[in-house]
Amino acid sequence: MKVTVDHLDAHRGGRRVIKDVCLEVPTGAVLGLIGPNGSGKSTLLRALCGIDTPSGGTVRYDGIPIASLGRRQLAQRVAFMTQEHNEEFDMPVLELVLLGRIPHGKGFGRDSDADIAHAQRALDQVGARHLAQRSFSALSGGERQRVLFARALTQDTPVLVLDEPTNHLDIAHQLELLDLIRATNRTVMIALHDLNLAARSCDEIAVLADGSLVSHGSPEDVLGTELIRRVFTVESTAVTHPATGQPHFLFDVRTPRDEPQQSNALTTTPKGLSTP
Amino acid sequence: MKIIVGHMVPGMPWMSDGTLTPLQDSAVWQFRLPRILLAALTGAALALAGALLQAVVHNSLAEPYILGVSAGAGVGAVSFIVLGVGVSSLGIGASAFVGALIATAAVYLLARKNGRIAPQRLILAGVALGSLFSAITSYLTISTDAQNVFSIMFFLLGSVSAATMQSLALPVVALVGVGIFTALRARALNALLVGDDAASSLGINVNRLRTTVLIAAALLTGAVVAVSGGIGFVGLIIPHIARIIVGSDHRRMLPVAVLSGAVFLTTCDLLARTLAAPSEIPLGVLTALVGAPFFLWLLRRDRADSVGGGR
Known part of the structure; x- marks a missing residue:
């Protein structure tokens, strides 16, 4: 099932958190959503699966606006994996x-x-x-x-929406879960923090910064040291993975004006930090 | 037993052959039977209301009284007695019911923000309003004639001793109505136990479910409080026991809670009647005597579990 997002706006607590996002995810693709804490990943995902109603724009599944579907019909099309318990x-x-x-x-x-x-x-x-x-x-x-x-x-459901499902998992379990997700052959939209993991596991990457979509495409096209500096304010070095030949990022120096928290959240896998 | 059958089935010999005195007959048919039935109904209704509230506010410590419903009913009943045209039990019941509904409406409106009911706010509003209503009740009680104080205490402490066949009508209607209503929503309530987002993503209109179930629980509480007065702790203990027995799946848990509630309160009423005979212990006192220690035990046990069974 193809997911199309047109000029999506979403508010949270009176603040405009998602700004004019346009996106298309082809049937069966795994889209990785990355961005710093507070960039609006969760809000975007919640709007994409219809849990929250966006304040503007439309989300379509195979051309059908989800706002026109009943809750039950929607729940037959999209599953949202929450961390709630x-x-x-x-x-x-x-x-x-x-x-x-x-x-x-x-x-x-x-x-x-x-x-x-x-x-x-x-x-x-x-x-x-x-x-x-x-x-x-x-x-x-x-x-x-x-x-x-x-x-x-x-x-x-033909569509799966997952909000940081790899939180709290050790590296083996992260890889295992992402492989399970890839193996489902459904249209998947997933928020991830680990850029290398996202590059390895996703067909497409969408980068969110301060509520706007700054880049969208294949991992090779999107991820680069320039983008990482701009979005995450972290200096990085791209190397080629000796075994897989894929690009891999090493994070080293903070840019001078960086807030320490943000870069920490990136270089180590974040725990318990989720975007509002 | 004979007498009950005799009333149900026409033409039973013992009704007319003089083996039963009219006194025995009326003692059973007019006092004992309605009393037992009312105890059972009240227990069942409070247990169901408690189970529903616990599910919609995500808190296993919720019970009907936390909404301030009983306090509202108390103000209604006491106002009637104090301003009273006379002490009629029907009038007290009706005004208690009205008080309960007003309290529910007030709590509901206070807990609403941007069209959503926040569970935490609901509990806080219920507790605050409950205190307010209790204060009004206390003021009315001390400022009234001494002769009224006994009827007021009697109502506030809860009792099923004034039961008549007529007084059963309201609780029966409420219990059957709400019973059917919730049976149709048992699976949705299961999803709600996990969380609001999980329930929404499973296609459930969380806000509508929460609102309707809340109203249902309030009606149920109002209906029994109007007849039986303030009987606490049933709504808290029984759903817990039901969960311990059959787990938290509402399709199994709700029927068990309803039955256990009925059995529990009937037993309590029997004890209330016999323990200190010929005087009678108010039912509310007895359920609190049983309920409070149980509640504390539950609290201790939960803590032990989370330490011992943690991941």
């Missing part, structure tokens, strides 16, 4: 994953066998079948992300 009400993993079938079913009655099959297939896909009867709260960070991703898969 309420510790007070614990649930077994299978039950949590089965929530993904809500847009396809009735409001009451037992889960059908087909629903359960869907959920188990998704758990298989993310390698978490053995966790089905475990309580979600008792899982490790990596297991949680895999289960939440399984719920998004269970929703069985």
Whole structure:
């Protein structure tokens, strides 16, 4: 399913956070959304999947404006992987994953066998079948992300929107999750912090700075030391990865007027910092 | 038992052969049976209201009283008694119901901002309004004639002893209505437990669900408070017990909560009637005596869990 974004504006807390963003993501492509903290990545993603209503512009899925779709119809087209979890009400993993079938079913009655099959297939896909009867709260960070991703898969939508799904994961789990995401063959829009990871895992990169789209294209075309300096105010060196031959960035010196926090957030994988 | 069957099924021999005195008959049919039924209904309704509130405010410590609904009902009932045209239980019930609805409307409007209901704000508004209403009730109580004070205390502490078959109508209608309403939304409520964003992305209109469920819970509370007065802690304890038994899936948890609520309050009423016989312990006192320690235990247990079972 092709996603088209036209002149999108979004406000948050009375402030214009997304400014006139135009974007097109072809069917089956993985779009990586990068940008510094506070650049509007989360807000943009929330508008793209219809959780928040934009203040201007349109988002279309295969030409259909999402504003014209009912909530349920929308939920059959796009799944949004959130980091939310309420510790007070614990649930077994299978039950949590089965929530993904809500847009396809009735409001009451037992889960059908087909629903359960869907959920188990998704758990298989993310390698978490053995966790089905475990309580979600008792899982490790990596297991949680895999289960939440399984719920998004269970929703069985052509479009996936993921907001920093690699947060809190060690490098092995980050790579594993991104490979799972690539393997789904759905249209994916994903916010990422690690530029090298984004370059490796995405078909396209969109760069957001202060709410505006500053660049969009293939990772090779978009990512460069000049852009990294301009957007992230970090000096970097591009090297060629000896094994894959792909460009790889080494981050070294801060530009003089840089705020220390921002560059820290980039050179180390950020933890718990999310864009408002 | 015989008497109940005799009233239900016409032509039973024991109703007319003189083995039962009219006194026994009326004791059971007019006092005991409605009383038991009202206790069961009240317990079921408060448990359901508590379970619903906990889901919509994302807080397992929520219960009907946190909305200030019972305090509003208290002001309604006490105003009626103080200004009273006379102490009629129907009048007290009706004014309590009106007070409950006014309190709910006030809390709802205060908790609304930009068309959204924020769970935290809802709790704060409920607590603040509850204090305000309690203050009004206290003032009315001390400024009124001494003869009224007993009826006021009786109402505020909660009791099902004044039950009649007629007084059951309102709670029955509320319980059945809200029961059907929530049964159709059980899955949506499950999603809401995870979070607002998760529920929205699953196609649920979170704000509408929260508003309607809130109104449903308030109606339910208002309907039973009007008849039974201020009975606390049922709405808090029972949903927790139900979750411990069958987990947090509302499709299983809600029916269990409704049944456990009914059983719990019927048992409490039995104890209230018999423990200190011939005098009677107010039901609200007894549920608080059971409920408060349970609540504290729950608090301790939760903490132990999060330390021991942390990731």
